[in-house]
Amino acid sequence: MRSRLFSLVALSLLGGTPLLHAQGAALPASTTPPRLAAPKALQLPTMVERTLPNGLRLVIVEQHELPVVDAQLVIRTGTEADPAGKAGLATLTANMLDEGAGSRDALALAEEIGFLAVRLGTFAALEQSTVSLHSTRTTLDSAMALMADVVLRPTFPEKEFTRLKSERLTALLQEQDRGPAMADRAFSALVFGEAHPYGRSVNGTRESVEPMGLDEVKQFWRTYYRPNNATLVLVGDLSVNEAQALATAAFGGWERGTVPPVTYARAQAPSSTSIHIVDKPKAAQSSFRIGTIGVPRRTADYYPLMVMNTALGGSFTSRLNNTLREVKGYTYGAGSSFSMRREAGPFTARAEVVSAKTDSALIEFMKELRGMRTPMPADELAKVKRYLRLGYADGFESTSDIASQVAGLVPTGLPLSTLGAFDAGIARVTAADVQRVAARYLDPTKLRIVIAGDRASIEPALKATKIAPVDVRDMRGRPVLVP
Structure with missing residues (x-):
């Protein structure tokens, strides 16, 4: 009897028959996910x-x-x-x-x-x-x-x-x-x-x-x-x-010196949306990069943008990954990010998409970008904020993690107190904040859409979407004359 029960348990763990009680009755299936505790405030070291x-x-x-x-x-x-x-x-x-x-x-x-x-x-x-x-x-x-x-x-x-x-x-x-x-x-x-x-x-x-x-x-x-x-x-x-x-x-003996400042002209965001193909003949997939100029790290909108982008493409359960990977099956993964630097870095949405679905994937990208500008449901907002607050502590687990977090503040000149302000900053974000920053920074009519792929097979379908004018560029973004 004991050997039979052992076999049934082993089979259950391997995906076979249901796990049994000792008396032979099947265990009830769990239909309710465990309840997460409220996020605890992170105590950072001095x-x-x-x-x-x-x-x-x-x-x-x-x-x-x-x-x-x-x-x-x-x-x-x-x-x-x-x-x-x-x-x-x-x-x-x-x-x-x-x-x-x-x-x-x-x-x-x-x-x-x-x-x-x-x-x-x-x-x-x-x-x-x-x-x-x-x-x-x-x-x-x-x-x-x-x-x-x-x-x-x-x-x-x-x-x-x-x-x-x-x-x-x-x-x-x-x-x-x-x-x-x-x-x-x-x-x-x-x-x-x-x-x-x-x-x-x-x-x-x-x-x-x-x-x-x-x-x-x-x-x-x-x-x-x-x-x-x-x-x-x-x-x-x-x-x-x-x-x-x-x-x-x-x-201590390192000699100080005069360090020349680094200056450069501010880049201008695009005034309209355009599609640029970088030709990679016979490519099996198309590499999408969609975006525009974003914000510097010192932006007052940092926390609402973190929440908004996490919902859009900053986690595995984000809208972009769910739509393009889980629902449509066009890619192994899709996401988005704001690269916040000393000056305004790029906002980028990205994915590597099976070539035959390039046009369909672009349509879905644009739907999700537009959809982000409508009010976020309360349950999604709560889930995203919890995800960010609970995950923040991962960045302080080891001495190496802590050093990297502190070092990350140096280029932008942010104070050390920035690290301890994250939890409260995310907690304060409202649905109205998210909608406001999405409306301000995600304008589907003012984007650069770059797709590296097989031009011969993807260009006609991209033009047929009528989302934006299509041209061909080299990998440095320079125009390419095509027949």
């Missing part, structure tokens, strides 16, 4: 600010649960400072930092990182360049000294520069055969213009990277990698005084 005499700002967060420390050094300059015709310079500069530093060449540096069992990374984005470190408490002194070598004493070996540049050129060539990358590049250029930093790829182009020399990399580093242009975030198992002493020992 964040302490200090400034070294050379101008380096410190943000220190004590977390003593585990003997680890995460550090992020954020330079408040990124690819936006790439000179005209030199797109990709900031990212190449960041990539070169750990290719040899202090007395170590690239191989010796990699061996030291392995010996200390630390993680060290360097990268650049639009508005920042970052060096990150994860270390145990016992190896922190040595790890911080290594990090300081990478930031203050990179050797910029010619051999490694040649290799990195060759890898970059190969990657740029590969992008020309990838629909999503083609759509991303063309969309940015069409929304902001190629002359605007937001309209260029952070990796540059073949024309900008190929002639780039090592002296230009060194000059970018000398100009922008200065303590008075940087913030060091330290999170983990150390006291404020210990953190300040470590930072002083590692970076």
Whole structure:
């Protein structure tokens, strides 16, 4: 009897017969989902600010649960400072930092990182360049000294520069055969213009990277990698005084300098909707990028926009994903986002759609964008706000998470108190707020619609939708003459 019951239970778990009570009666099916408790207020750790005499700002967060420390050094300059015709310079500069530093060449540096069992990374984005470190408490002194070598004493070996540049050129060539990358590049250029930093790829182009020399990399580093242009975030198992002493020992001798401001003209949002095809012959799918210029991170509409976008395309159960994936089956996933930067970044709705349904998918995209401008039902509003409030704590689970959250405030200059204001900010959002920001920022008559796909098969159907005029562009957004 016991073996028979065991078999029935096992079969049930594998999707066979219903699970039985010991007496043989079937368990009742559950038809009511569990009730979620009200979101609890998130208690953030204390964040302490200090400034070294050379101008380096410190943000220190004590977390003593585990003997680890995460550090992020954020330079408040990124690819936006790439000179005209030199797109990709900031990212190449960041990539070169750990290719040899202090007395170590690239191989010796990699061996030291392995010996200390630390993680060290360097990268650049639009508005920042970052060096990150994860270390145990016992190896922190040595790890911080290594990090300081990478930031203050990179050797910029010619051999490694040649290799990195060759890898970059190969990657740029590969992008020309990838629909999503083609759509991303063309969309940015069409929304902001190629002359605007937001309209260029952070990796540059073949024309900008190929002639780039090592002296230009060194000059970018000398100009922008200065303590008075940087913030060091330290999170983990150390006291404020210990953190300040470590930072002083590692970076106290870093010389401050005059950092030129980065300026550029403000981009103009489109005045009408247009459809632009980036031709990828015989492509099995079409890469959609739909949007316009959005808002800067400092916008007063931040919280209503978070709620509105989460409902539209910011979660798996969003309207776009539900319609295009679950109901229609056109894609594996669809979504939307506001990239909020120091200045207004893009609003983008996106999906990779089976080619035969390109026109149908566009119709559904436009329906959902229009529908977002009508009042949001109370149950949907409550669900979205709960989703955001409950999920916010995920960003503070580890020392690395906390460091990233703090570092994310640096480029925009937002105060540390911003992190603790999220829960109350989302809780205050009303349906009227959501409708107001949707009406203001989601105008279906003023969009750039970029679709990278097989022009021969998708162009006639796109024109037949009569949603907007259709033309053909290359992956930089430039017009293409077609027969």
